[in-house]
Amino acid sequence: MIASTLISVLIVSTIGAGLASLLVVSEHLIANYGQCRIRINEDRELTVQGGKDLLSMLTAEKIFIPSACGGRATCGMCKVKVLDGAGPLLPTEEPYLSKQERESNVRLSCQVKVRNDLRILIPQELLSIREYTCRCERIVDLTHDIKLFRLTLVEPATMDYIPGHYVQLRTPKYGKSREEVYRAYSIASDPTEKDIIELIIRLVPGGICTTYCFEHLKEGDAVTINGPYGDFRLSDTDAPMIFIAGGSGMAPMRCILHHMKNTGNPRKVIYFFGANKVKEMFMVDEMRRFESELADFRFVAVIANPDPGEAWEGETGLVTQAVQKSFQEASDYEAYLCGSPGMIDASIKVLRDLGIAEQSIFFDKFA
């Protein structure tokens, strides 16, 4: 019994090995395209062994092009511009490329084979996704459960990001947590300070990463982040804007406001920021400063349930109610939302009722 099992396994393995070696030999003889050079964005050159697809070659060189299907031409995400050397457009790519993309040489990198020298263009933001080591410079209490963490980048020393982007923070093993975890936090700092990343983090009871940040992370500690990621960002229109945020949703808004100030952006902004109690409201002074520094900016702080003893002169109620009160209709506005899924869903409903088109509502939902 055992002998016959072994023999049969052996036979099938032999056949498999035979076919595999046939493939290896023929790959060596037939699919040998020699050394190929890939020139990226005209400033970097890779020398690779030709024969494979561009996507896997770039991944091997630690250039990460987003791809969900793993190179089978079904997700259409791995687009790059290939200026030279890709050969004609393949039928597998056609369904995923618009007319403009075809004309500007956009290709699916999983379908383009590297068989000769290539010249390609990759968006700078994809090239800059990498791991950064930082030092935790300062930790500031904003409310009883929200802190601001100011990180100084050490290696690499600067990060280019678009306001609205987020980074992933690595939580090392600590206490009961047995494995490293990554959590995403939006960048809250002034983009001109390229060596600084500020994060606004709210303590999630029982959360692995937030508990680490609140109870274990000390000023001066080393921190590892990677990024930047994300597609939450200002559009390039000049439509007036409504910002709605709650809690640590302040982070991307603050970054975007800094950016608007730095670039002298004249767009109109009304920023509704919600908190439950007066003692949970933060950064009001800083937002008031933006009101005088930006061309047309108004900050509306909204407290949902002020305690009887708390002195509060501003808006009360839900942040969505404050939005409803301020507008009859807002069809020419764009809206930018950041906060809990509940808040975002409620806000989208209100904004749609005010006549804002779905494609003019941008949001960053806490998952």
Add this chain to the structure above:
Amino acid sequence: MSLGAEVSQALIVCVAAIFTQNILLAYFLGLCPFIGVSREIKAAFGLGLAVIFVLTCTVLLNWLAYHYVLVPLGLEFFRFILFIIIIAAFVQFVEMVVERYSPFLYQQLGVFLPLITVNCAIMGASLFMVIRDYSFIVTIGYGLGSGVGWFLAIMAMAGIRQRLATDRIPRGLQGPGITLIIAGLMAMAFIGFSGVLQGR
């Protein structure tokens, strides 16, 4: 069985595999590329041709491997593994050769080869060939017929979907949803063929 009888048997099996026993619409095998690549007629045509070629060749290779290797050794139960290995190796090999020596053919057909390595219609046809105990000549007809049947189905679907592109479809049904519904309707139409044969 005489050669003549075998050939006519092969023809019957071939026609049946195209219409009444269509591997896609009667057995629902090979659905992933069917849904993924049926958006444009051109791509569907290339993929369909590649399936015809690969299906015919691998069914024959697997017939040989089954009857001349597995059966004499009494290892029929290994056919699942062996068939998959043979299909994968064959597809890779063909892709390499085509890519190197015929850029035109590669551009038209070769690019689809990796997509169908793991197409279950290919594997399914090889297994049916064993279950139904086809002879070599009948297997030729069966492989060809199954491939042509798959080709017809995806071409029909691509034609329908090109028209759908400009139609207003409820949001929840867009993409794969409506495609699966259409596939179901097409399958019912193909069942009609078996009615034709039975009523004869």
